[in-house]
Amino acid sequence: MGPSVVPIPTFSNISADYFRKHIYPQRFPALLRDVDIGDCSKKWTADYLAEKIGDNSVKVHVSINPKMNFTEKNFVYKTLLFGELLKRAQKVNQDLFFLSPKEFYYLRSLGADPRGRDVADIKKQFPSIAEDIHIPDFFLKEDFFSSVFRIGSPGVQLWTHYDVMDNILIQVKGRKRMVLYNPDEALNMYLIGDKSQVLDIDDPDVERFPKFLSAQRHECIMEPGDIIFIPALWFHNTLALEFGIAVNIFWRHLNYQFYDKNDPYGNKDLIPASRVRML
Numbered sequence: 001m002g003p004s005v006v007p008i009p010t011f012s013n014i015s016a017d018y019f020r021k022h023i024y025p026q027r028f029p030a031l032l033r034d035v036d037i038g039d040c041s042k043k044w045t046a047d048y049l050a051e052k053i054g055d056n057s058v059k060v061h062v063s064i065n066p067k068m069n070f071t072e073k074n075f076v077y078k079t080l081l082f083g084e085l086l087k088r089a090q091k092v093n094q095d096l097f098f099l100s101p102k103e104f105y106y107l108r109s110l111g112a113d114p115r116g117r118d119v120a121d122i123k124k125q126f127p128s129i130a131e132d133i134h135i136p137d138f139f140l141k142e143d144f145f146s147s148v149f150r151i152g153s154p155g156v157q158l159w160t161h162y163d164v165m166d167n168i169l170i171q172v173k174g175r176k177r178m179v180l181y182n183p184d185e186a187l188n189m190y191l192i193g194d195k196s197q198v199l200d201i202d203d204p205d206v207e208r209f210p211k212f213l214s215a216q217r218h219e220c221i222m223e224p225g226d227i228i229f230i231p232a233l234w235f236h237n238t239l240a241l242e243f244g245i246a247v248n249i250f251w252r253h254l255n256y257q258f259y260d261k262n263d264p265y266g267n268k269d270l271i272p273a274s275r276v277r278m279l
């Protein structure tokens with residue numbers, strides 16, 4: 001048996017000032033409830049989104065297995081109209097499909113030219129709905145890096161990975177289970193780059209991944225409207241308990257000493273890593 005689960009602490013109704021002073025500096029995850037995220041909670045029905053942005057083309061991960069697996073690449077990328085994605089991602093049995101009548105979808109929105117320097121920004125790619133979501137004032141405007149739309153079928157589980165930016169994930173619709181691990185656990189995660197090879201975190205292959213059992217798991221369930229703060233380098237694994245619509249914001253954190261002192265990844269990785277596409 002590994003260590004017991006640490007619940008991610010919940011903070012209700014906090015101000016941006018409170019976040020900046022008391023939560024952000026701790027570099028630990030926090031679940032933030034009852035923060036004003038704007039009208040999206042009410043407005044973002046599938047019909048409304050289909051009317052506003054239904055004709056946008058998006059590139060999505062499609063898989064017959066809800067646990068998407070990067071080593072065996074058990075998913076394919078397909079381009080769909082946003083409206084069609086919404087229809088399909090809300091159900092698990094499809095009339096129209098790419099791989100099988102039972103297939104799962106995951107959108108991680110991209111910039112207009114994802115191969116270039118262009119990063120995802122919902123204000124640019126989805127201007128007609130961007131105003132519906134209020135991004136709390138948790139960071140300096142100049143530190144903003146990207147804002148990413150994330151839409152997924154019920155059951156989709158994203159492999160454990162870390163990102164190099166600070167992050168707030170705003171869960172607009174659908175419940176989601178979040179499991180996080182401290183960056184200190186890097187040697188227990190069996191990493192390939194930014195991704196853990198341990199795909200089934202609930203029933204890991206202990207022969208291959210014995211040290212994973214000693215990784216301390218931090219966990220919470222996000223309800224619609226909740227925000228989670230995921231500090232840079234914290235590993236995260238997400239499981240959609242329902243059809244989900246989320247937006248996350250990455251911003252630069254300038255605490256460079258963190259990397260210098262405590263750097264299991266190699267210093268040279270830092271600058272290129274901050275430019276690669278993040279999941």
Ligand SMILES: O=C(O)CCC(=O)C(=O)O
Nearest residue numbers: 150158163169238248279
């Ligand atoms: O919940 C998801 O869709 C994945 C979230 C994630 O990986 C992120 O916000 O960095």
Ligand SMILES: [Fe+2]
Nearest residue numbers: 162163236279
């Ligand atoms: Fe991520």
